[in-house]
Amino acid sequence: MWQDWAGKAQQGDKDAYSLLLRDIVPYIRNFIRPRVANEDWIDDITQDVLISVHKSLHTYSPDRAFKPWLSAIISFRKTDFLRRHYNARDHKQASTDDPAFLREHVTEPGAAGEWKDIEKALAQLPEKQRQVFTLMRIEGYSAQEVADKMDMSVSAVKVSVHRTTNKLKDILE
Amino acid sequence: MSGEKDIDTLIDDLSADLSPVKRIFKPFLWVSPWFVVAMAYLGGVINFLGLRMDLSTKIHEMPFIFEMGLTGMIAVSAGYSAGWLAIPDMREQRWMLAVPTTFFAVFMLFILSAVITSGVHIESLSWHHCFSDALLMAVVPISTLMLLLKRGATTHPYWMSFMSVLSVGALGWASLRLTCPADHLGHTLLFHFLPFILCAVVLGSLARRIYRW
Numbered sequence: 001m002w003q004d005w006a007g008k009a010q011q012g013d014k015d016a017y018s019l020l021l022r023d024i025v026p027y028i029r030n031f032i033r034p035r036v037a038n039e040d041w042i043d044d045i046t047q048d049v050l051i052s053v054h055k056s057l058h059t060y061s062p063d064r065a066f067k068p069w070l071s072a073i074i075s076f077r078k079t080d081f082l083r084r085h086y087n088a089r090d091h092k093q094a095s096t097d098d099p100a101f102l103r104e105h106v107t108e109p110g111a112a113g114e115w116k117d118i119e120k121a122l123a124q125l126p127e128k129q130r131q132v133f134t135l136m137r138i139e140g141y142s143a144q145e146v147a148d149k150m151d152m153s154v155s156a157v158k159v160s161v162h163r164t165t166n167k168l169k170d171i172l173e
Numbered sequence: 174m175s176g177e178k179d180i181d182t183l184i185d186d187l188s189a190d191l192s193p194v195k196r197i198f199k200p201f202l203w204v205s206p207w208f209v210v211a212m213a214y215l216g217g218v219i220n221f222l223g224l225r226m227d228l229s230t231k232i233h234e235m236p237f238i239f240e241m242g243l244t245g246m247i248a249v250s251a252g253y254s255a256g257w258l259a260i261p262d263m264r265e266q267r268w269m270l271a272v273p274t275t276f277f278a279v280f281m282l283f284i285l286s287a288v289i290t291s292g293v294h295i296e297s298l299s300w301h302h303c304f305s306d307a308l309l310m311a312v313v314p315i316s317t318l319m320l321l322l323k324r325g326a327t328t329h330p331y332w333m334s335f336m337s338v339l340s341v342g343a344l345g346w347a348s349l350r351l352t353c354p355a356d357h358l359g360h361t362l363l364f365h366f367l368p369f370i371l372c373a374v375v376l377g378s379l380a381r382r383i384y385r386w
Contacts, residue, residue: 012193021184047183054187055386056326058194059260072262076328 002070007062021050024070031074041081048077121171125164132157133164197260197325204256207321208249211314211341215348218310225354237350240283244347247276251340255318258333259325270332273339280343287358294359303353303360307368310345315372319383326386334380335373342369 002024008016028046036042052073060069122130128150135146136157143161147154197203231237251273257263258270318337327333349365376383 009191010194010196012191014188014191017191018184018188021187025180025184043180046180050180050183050187052326052386054190056261059197059326061196061198061260061264064264068262068265069260072328073326076261 002066003062003064006057006060006066010057010060010062021053024053025050027067027070028074031071032078035078036082041085045074045078045081048081049074052077117172118168121168124171125167129160129164129167132160133168136161137165200256200260200264201253203259204252204321207314207318208252210317211344214313215310215344218306219348219352222306222352224351227354228351240280241347241350243276243280243283244343244350247273247280248340248343248347250276251336251343252318255322255333255336255340256325258327258329258336259322261326261328263329270336273336277339284358284362291358293362294357295363301360301364303349303355303364304368306352307345307349307365310348311341311369311372314344315341315376319376323384323386327384330380330384331377333384334376338369338373338376342372345369 002020005016005020005023009020025046028049029042032042032045036045049070053070056073060066122133125133132146132150132152135141135149136143141149143154143157146152147157150157152160225231250269254269254273257266263269315337318341322333322337346365346369349361353360353365355361
């Protein structure tokens, strides 16, 4: 059916095109859902995919299956979206004071206060150790990036993070 | 729910914006005119630079025939693979990428075996006309191929860049072998091969921007 609608859409049939786009939305969403961490992103990526389908409609051949063509676009746009997102590193900030955010993104919003305990525990650590831990475990930098930033070896960074984790466990228990 | 509303609005907008499209029916046929243009251009450049004096002897040497045949196969297979890469799912023919890659690997082994048997005498790093000849041979084919491929919708921009440069590089290499009488590897690697490596580096670093859609 998608094949047929896409073929008609290529000839300018707006009704078939509208039917096609509406029909593929659930497929796009189901494709993306298990592959992204945030439910909000699904709509953003779905919109990107629909625009991409529109832009690349001329590359589809109606004598071939539609799903592989669509899946390639979804996969490409999903990766593109995640790359843009993580490059911007806007995933590193989250406020534990925002109840709406907690409801949506934290499994146990009631336990969010624990973050403040972690902050207190972190404050007790030596400056360098705290910095290394924050960069790697909270801000999401890789061991190599932290090593470059802090002028340390990668193994020293890993050891430091491991020790800090154990120390935090001791403090928080 | 506002997300669904946005999507509904978007679908309405896209449907309203629809007009009949000129379909890329067969990538093979789609890329073929580029080969004609590239070959005609390279023919003109070869004519302008002049054929090497010993060509009548060279075309009877087996390694030379093998090298020219191999570069020809690389150029054709990489060019057509680039055409297939312009389709998001490559029409499910991903195996095609293995063909030019294998030919290129054979070519590199051929060069490596020549390096081992004959050695490499690197020439002094001064400007040589072969370098500019190589760039002259590359500029029009690569630009026209890029313009053509930009009409597609690739989901593999890096592969696309690699295949474009491989195809143009192979055509350029073969053309230079027809015009330049120098056979030693120091010269060919430095002045025939390096310009295309530089093209690959530039195009590779800009791949995502160039083939954005």
